[in-house]
Amino acid sequence: MAEERTITNVLPPPEEKAAYVERMFARIARGYDRVNRVMTFGLDQTWRRKVVEAVAPPINGRALDVGTGTGDFLPELAVWMRNGIVIGVDFTVPMMRAGQSKIADLTASGRGMFVAGDALQLPFPDNTFDSITTGFVLRNVTDIPTALREMYRVARPGAMMACLEVARPRNPLIRWGHRLYFEQIVPWIGALLGGDRRAYTYLPQSARAFPPPDELAAMMRAAGWQHVSYRLYGLGAVAIHVGAKV
Numbered sequence: 001m002a003e004e005r006t007i008t009n010v011l012p013p014p015e016e017k018a019a020y021v022e023r024m025f026a027r028i029a030r031g032y033d034r035v036n037r038v039m040t041f042g043l044d045q046t047w048r049r050k051v052v053e054a055v056a057p058p059i060n061g062r063a064l065d066v067g068t069g070t071g072d073f074l075p076e077l078a079v080w081m082r083n084g085i086v087i088g089v090d091f092t093v094p095m096m097r098a099g100q101s102k103i104a105d106l107t108a109s110g111r112g113m114f115v116a117g118d119a120l121q122l123p124f125p126d127n128t129f130d131s132i133t134t135g136f137v138l139r140n141v142t143d144i145p146t147a148l149r150e151m152y153r154v155a156r157p158g159a160m161m162a163c164l165e166v167a168r169p170r171n172p173l174i175r176w177g178h179r180l181y182f183e184q185i186v187p188w189i190g191a192l193l194g195g196d197r198r199a200y201t202y203l204p205q206s207a208r209a210f211p212p213p214d215e216l217a218a219m220m221r222a223a224g225w226q227h228v229s230y231r232l233y234g235l236g237a238v239a240i241h242v243g244a245k246v
């Protein structure tokens with residue numbers, strides 16, 4: 001309890017969350033990738049690769065990455081989809097701008113693009129995508145069930161969806177170390193490399209408020225996703241949930 005009092009609460013009220021999140025990511029866009037790599041000891045890209053493996057995008061299909069940020073998922077998806085189309089959607093334009101060079105080749109060949117849009121109201125018709133990925137996004141949205149239903153709506157029958165998110169390790173000792181790292185050290189890494197301690201204080205606090213993996217799996221099922229399962233990685237600090245639209 002004493003520890004909780006020493007950490008200022010930076011979580012916004014629900015009605016201000018979307019604007020708060022957009023402003024925050026616009027502020028940290030340029031340093032976002034650098035902080036991610038350092039903060040996760042380079043594991044974030046490995047986890048994204050696992051997400052892409054889990055959805056196994058068809059070679060000439062269409063894939064959507066929701067809350068794409070700087071677009072780290074798009075080149076990974078494109079590896080699987082030599083003749084396919086990859087689209088990243090996000091409501092923070094500066095994040096996508098910061099990642100433009102990553103998808104320059106894909107854009108030039110007409111196989112990849114960023115689209116500005118809201119995860120709660122995806123700007124795509126029903127039954128459009130063969131694969132859907134989303135990473136470190138759901139804890140930032142104001143309405144997780146709606147985001148899950150929107151992904152389901154735009155997925156084609158037979159499509160797979162995979163979601164990468166933070167979790168809290170179950171082992172008490174690892175949980176204690178993780179909490180120390182996440183709540184005390186990560187904000188300093190964010191301040192030093194990303195120039196924004198507040199944003200990287202929001203990160204552990206939003207993670208704490210996020211539903212645990214079993215609850216998220218239940219939310220996915222309630223949104224229509226079937227064959228839902230998840231696996232933990234990074235000593236239980238992240239979870240990858242997978243579901244199918246049958």
Ligand SMILES: C[S@@+](CC[C@H](N)C(=O)[O-])C[C@H]1O[C@@H](n2cnc3c(N)ncnc32)[C@H](O)[C@@H]1O
Pocket residue numbers: 018021022025066067068069070071072073089090091092095117118119120134135136137140141142
């Ligand atoms: C932590 S970043 C993750 C970026 C990327 N998926 C990755 O793996 O690095 C969260 C992203 O979700 C986006 N986001 C949050 N809520 C959103 C919403 N309602 N609609 C669209 N994008 C949203 C933010 O703008 C931000 O770029």
